[in-house]
Amino acid sequence: xxxxxxxxxxxxxxxxxxxxxxxxxxxxxxxxxxxxxxxxxxxxxxxxxxxxxxxxxxxxxxxxxxxxxxxxxxxxxxxxxxxxxxxxxxxxxxxxxxxxxxxxxxxxxxxxxxxxxxxxxxxxxxxxxxxxxxxxxxxxxxxxxxxxxxxxxxxxxxxxxxxxxxxxxxxxxxxxxxxxxxxxxxxxxxxxxxxxxxxxxxxxxxxxxxxxxxxxxxxxxxxxxxxxxxxxxxxxxxxxxxxxxxxxxxxxxxxxxxxxxxxxxxxxx
Amino acid sequence: xxxxxxxxxxxxxxxxxxxxxxxxxxxxxxxxxxxxxxxxxxxxxxxxxxxxxxxxxxxxxxxxxxxxxxxxxxxxxxxxxxxxxxxxxxxxxxxxxxxxxxxxxxxxxxxxxxxxxxxxxxxxxxxxxxxxxxxxxxxxxxxxxxxxxxxxxxxxxxxxxxxxxxxxxxxxxxxxxxxxxxxxxxxxxxxxxxxxxxxxxxxxxxxxxxxxxxxxxxxxxxxxxxxxxxxxxxxxxxxxxxxxxxxxxxxxxxxxxxxxxxxxxxxxxxxxxxxxxxxxxxxxxxxxxxxxxxxxxxxxxxxxxxxxxxxxxxxxxxxxxxxxxxxxxxxxxxxxxxxxxxxxxxxxxxxxxxxxxxxxxxxxxxxxxxxxxxxxxxxxxxxxxxxxxxxxxxxxxxxxxxxxxxxxxxxxxxxxxxxxxxxxxxxxxxxxxxxxxxxxxxxxxxxxxxxxxxxxxxxxxxxxxxxxxxxxxxxxxxxxxxxxxxxxxxxxxxxxxxxxxxxxxxxxxxxxxxxxxxxxxxxxxxxxxxxxxxxxxxxxxxxxxxxxxxxxxxxxxxxxxx
Numbered sequence: 047x048x049x050x051x052x053x054x055x056x057x058x059x060x061x062x063x064x065x066x067x068x069x070x071x072x073x074x075x076x077x078x079x080x081x082x083x084x085x086x087x088x089x090x091x092x093x094x095x096x097x098x099x100x101x102x103x104x105x106x107x108x109x110x111x112x113x114x115x116x117x118x119x120x121x122x123x124x125x126x127x128x129x130x131x132x133x134x135x136x137x138x139x140x141x142x143x144x145x146x147x148x149x150x151x152x153x154x155x156x157x158x159x160x161x162x163x164x165x166x167x168x169x170x171x172x173x174x175x176x177x178x179x180x181x182x183x184x185x186x187x188x189x190x191x192x193x194x195x196x197x198x199x200x201x202x203x204x205x206x207x208x209x210x211x212x213x214x215x216x217x218x219x220x221x222x223x224x225x226x227x228x229x230x231x232x233x234x235x236x237x238x239x240x241x242x243x244x245x246x247x248x249x250x251x252x253x254x255x256x257x258x259x260x261x262x263x264x265x266x267x268x269x270x271x272x273x274x275x276x277x278x279x280x281x282x283x284x285x286x287x288x289x290x291x292x293x294x295x296x297x298x299x300x301x302x303x304x305x306x307x308x309x310x311x312x313x314x315x
Numbered sequence: 316x317x318x319x320x321x322x323x324x325x326x327x328x329x330x331x332x333x334x335x336x337x338x339x340x341x342x343x344x345x346x347x348x349x350x351x352x353x354x355x356x357x358x359x360x361x362x363x364x365x366x367x368x369x370x371x372x373x374x375x376x377x378x379x380x381x382x383x384x385x386x387x388x389x390x391x392x393x394x395x396x397x398x399x400x401x402x403x404x405x406x407x408x409x410x411x412x413x414x415x416x417x418x419x420x421x422x423x424x425x426x427x428x429x430x431x432x433x434x435x436x437x438x439x440x441x442x443x444x445x446x447x448x449x450x451x452x453x454x455x456x457x458x459x460x461x462x463x464x465x466x467x468x469x470x471x472x473x474x475x476x477x478x479x480x481x482x483x484x485x486x487x488x489x490x491x492x493x494x495x496x497x498x499x500x501x502x503x504x505x506x507x508x509x510x511x512x513x514x515x516x517x518x519x520x521x522x523x524x525x526x527x528x529x530x531x532x533x534x535x536x537x538x539x540x541x542x543x544x545x546x547x548x549x550x551x552x553x554x555x556x557x558x559x560x561x562x563x564x565x566x567x568x569x570x571x572x573x574x575x576x577x578x579x580x581x582x583x584x585x586x587x588x589x590x591x592x593x594x595x596x597x598x599x600x601x602x603x604x605x606x607x608x609x610x611x612x613x614x615x616x617x618x619x620x621x622x623x624x625x626x627x628x629x630x631x632x633x634x635x636x637x638x639x640x641x642x643x644x645x646x647x648x649x650x651x652x653x654x655x656x657x658x659x660x661x662x663x664x665x666x667x668x669x670x671x672x673x674x675x676x677x678x679x680x681x682x683x684x685x686x687x688x689x690x691x692x693x694x695x696x697x698x699x700x701x702x703x704x705x706x707x708x709x710x711x712x713x714x715x716x717x718x719x720x721x722x723x724x725x726x727x728x729x730x731x732x733x734x735x736x737x738x739x740x741x742x743x744x745x746x747x748x749x750x751x752x753x754x755x756x757x758x759x760x761x762x763x764x765x766x767x768x769x770x771x772x773x774x775x776x777x778x779x780x781x782x783x784x785x786x787x788x789x790x791x792x793x794x795x796x797x798x799x800x801x802x803x804x805x806x807x808x809x810x811x812x813x814x815x816x817x818x819x820x821x822x823x824x825x826x827x828x829x830x831x832x833x834x835x836x837x838x839x840x841x842x843x844x845x846x847x848x849x850x851x852x853x854x855x856x857x858x859x860x861x862x863x864x865x866x867x868x869x870x871x872x873x874x875x876x877x
Contacts, residue, residue, distance in 0.1 A: 048877075106739040106855045107438035109848050113735065117857035166731045166858060174727045174759045181753050182732055286731045 060122045064129040085134045086311065090304050092127045093152075096120060097297055121163055128156050144310070148303040155296040162289040169282045172236050176275060182283040185276050192273050193224040196266050203262040212259050212266075215251050220266070224273055233281035240274050323454050323820040327828035328799040330779045331379070335523055336386030344381045347520065351493040352408070353377060356534035376533055384526025384781075390513035393476050397497055399510040402785035405521045406498040409490055412517025416488040416496070417510045418555065420479055433845045438743075445746040448823035450816045450836070456796055476512070489514065498541060499549045501527060506789070508552035525781045550575055550666060553609060557632060560677070567676040574672040576604075581611070581659040595663065598623070598656040602639040604667040605677075608632065610771060611663035612717055616656045619698040625705055626655060626696065628712060630867055631770070640670055641686060644678045660712060707873075710757040711866050715809055719767025721790075721842055721863045723750060723852065726876060728759045729860035739855030740840070749840040750812075750852070760876070763861075765852070766791060766812045766840040770867075774813060777803040783837065792841040800835030813839045 067088065075081040099120045103113060131152055132138075140149050173179050180188060196216065204213050229240040248267045255263060326332075347353055356377055358370045387410065390396055396414060397403055407414075433441075480487055490496060500507045501524035522530075531538040551572050554560040560568065581593040596606070598618055608629050615635070616623040629635060635657055643651055668677070678686065711717045734752065741748040750765030772791045775783050782798040785791055793804070805813040817833040818826050825833045842863070843849035853863050864872055 103735060103738075103855065103857075104742075105439075105442070106742065106851050107442065107846055107848055108435065112853075112859075113855050113857040114859040170730055170860075171728045171759075177756075179727060179756070179761075283732050287733065 056118070056122055057125075060125050061129075063126055064133075067130065068133060082134060082136075083311070085130060086308070089127065089130045089134055090308060092123055092130060093297075093301055093304055096123055096127065097301055100294060100297070121159075124156060124159050127152075131156075144303075144307065148300065148307055151296055151300045151303055155293060155300050158289055158293040158296065162286075162293055165282075165285050165289065169286055173279060173282055176236075176278055178275070180276065180279050182280070182287070185280045185283075188276055189224070189227075189273065192269050192276070196220065196224060196269050199262050199265055199269075203259055207256055207258045209256060209259065211251070211255055212262060216266075219247060220270065223270070227277050227280050229274075229277055230281045230284075233278045234285060240277065241271060244270050244274065322824050322831075323826045324831075325454050325457050325826055325828065325834065327830075327832070327834065328457060328797075330799060331383040332799070333780070333797050334383045335521075335526075339382055339386050341378075341382065343387060344378050347381060347410070348374065348378060350410070352495070352537060352540070353381070356530065356537050373533060377530065380526045380529050380533075381520075381522075384529070385520050385522040388519050388521050390517045390519065392513060392515050394513045396511040396513060396519065397500075397507050397509075399507050401500075401507050401787060402505075402789050403497055403500040403507050404524050404781060404784045406501045406524065406527050407496050407511075408520040408522065409492050409494050409496075410518040410520050411492055412519075413489055413491050413514045414496065414511050414517060414519075415480075415514045416490065417479060417483060417512065420510045433847070435847060438846065441745070442742050445742060446821055447746070448819050448821070449747055450818050450838075451745060451821050451823070452795070452818045452826065452836075454820055454826055495541065495544065498527060498545055499552065502545060508549070508556070523781045525779065547572060549609070550577075553607065553632070553666065557607070557634070559634065559637070559681075563677070563680050567680055570676040571668060571672060574669065574676075576667040576669070577609075578606070578665040578667050579662070580665065581662040592658045592660055593663075595657045595659055595665070596635070596653050596655075598654065599652050600656075602636055602643060602651055602653050602670070604669050605637060605640055605673050606635040606657070607666040607668070608635075609664040609666055612660040612712070613657045613663050614660060614712065616658065617654075617698070618656075623656065624698045624702050625709060625712075626701055627705075628660075628708060628717065629657065630717075640673055641678065643670070644674055645686070660717070661715060707757060707760065708869055710760075711762075714755055714762070716755075716762050716767065717866050718769040718771060720770055720865045720867075721766075721768040721850075722866050723763040723765035723767070723840075724862050724864050724872065724875075725752070725754075725761040725763055726759060726860045726862075727756070727761055729858045730761075731858060731860075733857070735855045735857060736852040736861050739851040740843075743843050743846055743851045744841075747816075747838065749838060764810070764812055766808075766842075767810065767866075768840075768842060774804040774808045777807055779803065786844050788844065790842045790844045791839075792844055793837050793839060795836055798836050800837065802835070802837070804837050813837050 067085075071081055071084050071088075075084055099116050102108070102110060102116050106113070131149070135145070135149060140146050200213050200216055204210060223244075229237075232239050244267070248263060248270070252260060252263060348357070357374045390412070396407065399418065399420065496511055497507065499505065527541075531541055551568070554568060554571060560571070563571070578595075580595050592614070595613060598616070608631055610631055613629040613633075613635075614625045615627045615629060617626050635655075636653060639651070639653055708717075716722055732752075737748045737750075737752055740750060750763055752763055754761050754763045756762075768789070768791050772783075772785070774791065775785075778784075779801060780797045780799055782794045782796075783791065783804045784794065800815065802815055805815050814837070815835050816838050818836050820826055828834055840850075843851045848854050850863055853861055862875055864875070866872070
């Protein structure tokens with residue numbers, strides 16, 4: 047069975063589960079309040095299980111299944127939770143401020159999760175295609191190495207040719223680019239614009255350089271394209287890692303708000 | 316800054332800090348030296364003083380080896396000494412009594428214990444108590460007093476011995492005092508090829524393979540006798556492990572063993588230049604012998620255009636030239652020459668069975684159907700298709716990864732770089748990850764820098780203390796207590812998967828020796844062999860992007876990559 051068919055089946059099962067939950071709860075409860083009350087507890091159970099995935103990662107010595115299996119359950123249960131949330135609130139925008147806070151928190155948590163799922167499926171093949179792939183932690187070191195190599199080349203070229211055109215180009219254009227990570231947004235959308243931009247810049251200056259300088263320029267252009275690739279790696283890895291800094295805090299906030307919401311309902315309904 | 320004088324200091328670890336057994340008394344060793352085979356290892360003391368000193372030097376050397384690398388074990392009647400299929404790093408000399416050699420005993424009768432796994436609670440405690448500093452150790456664990464290993468699974472007896480013996484194809488071989496066994500597994504870092512039981516009360520001298528290696532270096536006559544026994548027994552056990560030879564009568568098998576030739580091709584230290592290939596047989600050569608791989612790897616090639624392409628790879632136990640020789644035996648002239656060439660990848664050990672020997676002792680015993688099946692001309696594949704199909708395997712072979720049985724493969728199309736695998740590994744190893752999530756790449760596949768638990772772990776060859784060894788289940792692991800930090804294993808590993816680290820105490824200060832030099836230890840992936848959920852890296856990957864795979868199992872890899 048191929049991946050697409052598998053995913054379609056899982057989505058179908060999730061949708062069927064949502065419909066089943068709706069009809070079973072409607073059948074078992076006698077009023078809208080009871081229906082929503084039961085749905086609320088079910089939603090809370092789902093939230094708790096979703097958060098458990100984070101705990102499972104920390105207790106990986108426990109024989110409770112592979113993380114990959116948990117991840118699959120996490121994705122589809124997340125989708126089911128989204129459906130349950132809308133069934134529970136019965137509208138697109140809840141009434142009370144606390145319920146709105148809970149709704150916003152849960153929505154951010156679910157949407158960030160969905161985004162995380164999408165980037166974890168879309169970005170790795172881009173990195174393979176645009177290779178070579180590098181370790182995220184080593185990118186600052188590689189970036190320094192690129193800059194150092196460019197500066198060494200320039201120093202040598204100026205010494206030999208006694209002309210500063212290339213050094214001027216470096217100071218005006220290239221140095222700021224080589225100093226830090228650039229073009230985050232472009233890379234996030236897998237745009238080739240940064241690579242094209244530098245190709246044009248190098249093309250523009252090439253005709254004003256001597257033969258010796260042009261040889262150095264070729265090497266500098268290669269190093270610049272390497273820097274573009276390092277920026278791509280850095281940008282994509284940052285998105286693949288840092289979405290969790292939104293997802294996890296909001297998941298715990300949602301859990302906290304859901305517990306508070308539950309206490310309110312139990313106490314005052 | 317911490318005052319150097321307050322730093323934790325321990326004695327620099329040395330070979331034989333930890334004797335194999337604390338119970339091995341010098342008097343026992345002196346008594347052993349008077350018995351065979353040790354007595355004949357020591358040159359007879361002549362009249363002249365100079366030669367007398369030489370004999371004494373040898374005697375002291377052997378005495379030290381026995382004192383530090385061996386131990387005496389007593390076995391009762393029917394007690395199991397070694398089990399077929401287990402990994403072993405020791406050989407046994409029979410001091411008194413007798414043992415019997417059994418093949419293919421039902422596994423359920425061998426009383427094999429479960430590998431020692433830590434409890435969930437101890438793992439939980441470990442995760443909670445993982446030190447913040449890297450490579451932290453408790454200096455007291457390096458106290459040299461006491462033995463390093465205990466005898467595992469004491470007192471397991473083979474039940475219903477008459478029935479087991481009756482089930483054997485031939486009468487079991489019996490061995491007596493002065494004889495040695497277990498040396499194949501010990502010297503070749505491979506699994507035990509037979510089960511050995513004591514047939515009456517028996518005393519054995521168990522010797523670590525490092526000790527055996529040292530004894531071989533000390534005594535030429537011992538080296539020759541071990542070599543002879545080793546070659547004959549390993550040859551017999553290899554032939555018996557192959558379907559082709561299993562139904563042969565004993566006389567035919569013995570004739571093949573006697574007439575077989577050992578062929579070694581390539582450089583033994585292939586790990587220093589992993590790219591070497593050495594031709595063994597050229598396509599079109601006269602098909603004079605049946606070749607069986609004993610160890611190493613070879614590639615099977617066929618000429619195409621101005622070059623040749625690889626049709627498949629051969630590993631231990633694979634047979635080459637059977638089709639051609641059988642066709643020649645059946646009178647077909649087209650069987651006179653090899654239809655493929657083979658080349659050794661690095662170093663390859665082979666057995667060559669001459670055609671005349673096979674015609675007399677092998678082929679007449681094969682059933683007609685088997686003869687026809689083996690002699691059937693294999694359809695040549697499309698060279699270009701074969702080349703495309705083999706590209707991934709070619710990559711593994713070119714980089715010599717094919718040696719790996721638990722290689723860490725990462726599917727880069729799925730890997731998000733989340734490092735959950737690294738964290739899981741670290742949490743199982745006191746906060747120290749034992750691999751680097753980086754390595755050589757082929758298209759979307761990365762072979763990460765993690766110990767591959769090789770079929771032939773060359774890292775074990777030079778270890779002076781036996782700290783790096785195979786666990787019962789075959790994982791290559793390092794005993795941190797007996798590692799002396801000599802770097803031999805790290806230098807021998809062709810894949811750079813063993814790392815030397817400078818150890819610290821729990822306060823984070825480096826542990827130093829008497830000369831204030833840091834103490835080094837070798838570290839590597841141990842496949843979480845004491846973890847109930849192993850390996851942690853594979854289990855922790857949420858994207859199913861990481862697998863530990865046997866690279867010889869090409870189909871499983873392709874299935875996973877789909």
